[in-house]
Amino acid sequence: MSAFGRRGGNGIGGRPSFGSAQPMKGPGPVAPRAPAPEVDEGGEQFPPLEALNEEIEAPSPVAERNQDAMARLADRQAQSGAQGNSKNEGFEASIHRIKEQVLPRLLERVDPEAAATLSKDELAEEFRPIIGEVLAELKINLNRREQFALEKVLVDELLGLGPLEELLNDPDVSDIMVNGPQQTYIEKKGKLELAQVQFRDEDHLLQIAQRIVNKVGRRVDQTTPLADARLQDGSRVNVIIPPLSLRGTAISIRKFSEKPITVDMLRGFGSLSEKMATVLKIAGACRMNIIISGGTGSGKTTMLNALSKLIDPGERVLTIEDAAELRLQQPHWLPLETRPPNLEGQGAITIRDLVINALRMRPDRIILGEIRGAECFDLLAAMNTGHDGSMATLHSNSPRECLARMENMVMMSDIKVPKEAISRQIADSVDLVVQVKRLRDGSRRCTNITEVIGMEGDVIVTQELFKFEYLDETAEGKIIGEYRSMGLRPYTLEKAKMFGFDQPYLEACL
Incomplete structure (x- = not known):
């Protein structure tokens, strides 16, 4: 008797034990089973070990991709702790070492005020004999190339x-x-790399930072450790100094191309398709209100500069920015810039103040470098009061999020307006949202062109005209994608018809 109260074995009337074989009952006699072949240890019924090894050694494409991804993760983890100090090497390093010896003696023989009045070429001519004297004193012999450097x-x-x-x-x-x-990084073709330049010390770097901000009438010191400025070519500069920056003075410079960027050039770069370029050209020429949305460094300002090329030369355009970086390509263009508060914390002029004042300056279009707060409401009001064709940039990750951020910015201000009224104002004012994005391979793409149709209940209704779809990636890491038209009839077709562009606008969207 088993522990469960049943008799073991296969006796008559007894239940078969677990795992015992029972003959299958069929309509006919069961064919006798062939005797099992005599095999060595392991048996031929099992595949040989060599075959198993071959199957293991030939992974599937999915497995290979997973292995590559995990290998990249391991490499990234190994590189994350690497020391990233900029160091001069070779010829440049030797020139900088000589400069450290020559500079103090040179300053003793030069009048700084007189030197400041000369251009760089004139100063180089004046310096040449003095540098020769200093090198002779220091007993340093340089060839012609080294002396020019x-x-x-x-x-x-x-x-x-x-x-x-x-x-x-x-x-x-x-x-x-x-x-x-001790550390300077640069961006080339969308990728960051360590630059081989170095400053003497923190005082040297702070002196360079103060030289930048002083040229535009701003200051950076212990009382105002943050500053926005611009260079002569329009490049944007941000400076932050200790105690806010724990590794010393930090300078961020966003350079702009000396050659004006056009929509056709963006199409040539692969940033958008030919149909998308046509739609953006018509939108700029037909005075549509456009919001350019995207993340930091995605190319919003570049896109805004390119769209400005389509503005009629007879229109009066005002641009309003914190640090004037837009470079419009129109004859009748007036840039305005905000002003920070003084040492007593007074005298600040904000973007909102400038937008309100701009309405009294008879503009045809108002262009905001970036919407950050309460000025969003004033821009929407301007779009609704005869300033069609106004444009602005805004930080967001998608067209839908862009509209939600505009609602939030108006609600965060001191304007007491119901949310539904704000949404309706946005729907009535904005015509297109152009989404730009910097992909992980460093390329900038226009990923969406979305149209704002109107309201349905308390929700802003949009429709997508174009979309960038990711397809694959090359072995070098270059992203391959397709710009796809949604084939929808544009809601803003009536606006294009007023300017005679309805037919090409419709053909480009379909």
Whole structure:
């Protein structure tokens, strides 16, 4: 008797034990089973070990992709702790070492006020014999190439921005990020890399930062450790100093191309398709109200500058920014810039103040460099009061989020307006939302062109005209995608018809 009260075995009337074999009952006699072949240990019924190894050694494409992804993660983890200090090497390092010896003696023989009145070329001519005398005193012999390089470095130090000058003159560099005197990163073709430039010390770097902000009438010191400024070519500069920056003075420079960017050039770069370029050209020419949305460094300002090329030269355009960086390509263009408060905390002029004042300056279009707060309501009011064709940029990750952020910015201000009224004002004012994005391979793409149709209940209704769809990635990491038209009839067709562009506008969207 088993522990469960049943008799073991296969006796008559007894239940078969677990796992015992029972013959299958069928309509006919069961064919006798062939005797099992005699096999060695392991048996032929099992596949040989060599075959198993071959199957294991040939992973599927999905497994290979997973292995590559995990290998990339391991590489990234190994590189994350690497020290990233900028160091001069070779020829440049030797020139900078000589500069450190020559500069103090040179300053003893030069009148700074007189030197400030000369151009760089004139100063180089004046310096040449003096540098020769100093080198003779120090018993340093240089060839012609080294002497020219030394002259350039010294002139940059006295009149320019020191080590930053060579980066600013490099057309391939789009961003410069100084993280203290020992580390400088640059962006080339959308990728960050360590630059081989270095500052003497923190005082040297702070002096360069103050030279930048003083040129535009601003200051950076212990009382105002933050400053926005611009260079002569319009490049945007942000400076933050200790105690806010723990690694020393930090300078961020966003360079802008000397050559004006057009919509056709963006199409040539692969940032948008030909049909999308046609739609944006018509939207700019037909005075549609456009919001350009995207993340930091995605190309919003570049897109805004390109769209400004389509503005009629006879229109009066006002641009309003914190730091004037827009470079419009129109004859009748007036840039306005905000002003920070003084030492007593008074006298600040905000973007909202300038928007309100701009309405009294008879503008045809008002362009905001970036919407950040309560000025959003005043811009919407301007769009609804005869300033069609106004444009602005805004930080957001999608067209739908862009509209939600506009609602939030109006609600965060002191304007007591119901949410439904704000949404209706946005729906009545904005015609197109152009979404731009910087992809992980460094390329900038126009990923969406979305139309604002109106309201349905308390929700803003939109329809997508174009969309960028990700397809694949090359072995070099380049993203492959397709710009797809949704094939919808545009709601803003009537606006294009008023300017005679209805037929090409419709053909481009379908």
